[in-house]
Amino acid sequence: MNRKLLTGGLTALIVAFLVAYFASxxxxxxxxxxxxxxxxxxxxxxxxxxxxxxxxxxxELNAELVARMREDPRSDNPVLSGLGMLLAPSLVSGMVDAFVTPQAIATMVRSAKAPDPMDRPDRVETSAPAPAADDKDTVSQSWAYRDLDTFAVTLTNSRQPDQHLALLMERRGLFGWKLAGIDLTVPSEDDAI
Structure with missing residues (x-):
């Protein structure tokens, strides 16, 4: 009887740990x-x-900006195109450093929209007020593990169903998680485990 009780308790403990580990x-x-x-x-x-x-x-924004520059039909001048690709990272870096604040993160989560790399840093809004509740403008979430220590939250705005924003949560310790990355090119469901 004692052995069954010990086995049952141990099993319950393992199940509780696994539920907490994967649900955290x-x-x-x-x-x-x-x-x-x-x-x-x-x-x-x-x-x-x-x-x-x-x-x-x-x-992510540098990669998107370089892709846009390569696709631009006006970029047939290799000197100007090369200069643009050389300057792009510093422009994006300055914009991101100025943009990424708690308010900007909140705006991204509420709107499912990342900043545009073509925006100038002085035009980026860093303290946007909370949007008014609107039934037509809802953000849906889908969740998937990328690996055991990376959890992706894919946000989709109902007004732009073809655009997705994936926020990457990274494990800190056994049960802790922090937002530590972003993916503007959301992988297919086959890439998630």
Missing amino acids: PVLAVRGLTEAARTGDETALRERVDFPEFRASLKE
């Missing part, structure tokens, strides 16, 4: 979403790794 990013996403919805800067600061998020956003 969902709770972290809910906390991030609630902090963004209410504009709670303190909670956002606790839930975002700003240096890592900035580095990830710079990388």
Whole structure:
């Protein structure tokens, strides 16, 4: 009888650990979403790794900007095109450093829209007020593990269903998670585990 009780208790403990381990990013996403919805800067600061998020956003926006420059029909002058590609990273870097604040993260989460790399840094809004609730403008979320330590939250605005923004949560310890990256080119469902 004692052995069955010990086995049952151990099994319950293992199941509880696994549930907590795999459900912890969902709770972290809910906390991030609630902090963004209410504009709670303190909670956002606790839930975002700003240096890592900035580095990830710079990388994504630089790649998008280079792709746009290559596709631009006016870029047939190799000297101007090369100069543009040389200057683009510093422009994007300055924009991201000025843009990524708790308010900007909240705006991204509420709107499912990343900053545009073609915007000038002085035109980027860093303290946008919370948008009014509008039934036609809702943001849906889908969740998937990219690996055991990376959890992607894909946001889609109902007004732009073809555009997706994936926020990448990274595990910190066993049950902790922080927003540490962004993916503007959302992978197919086959890439998630």
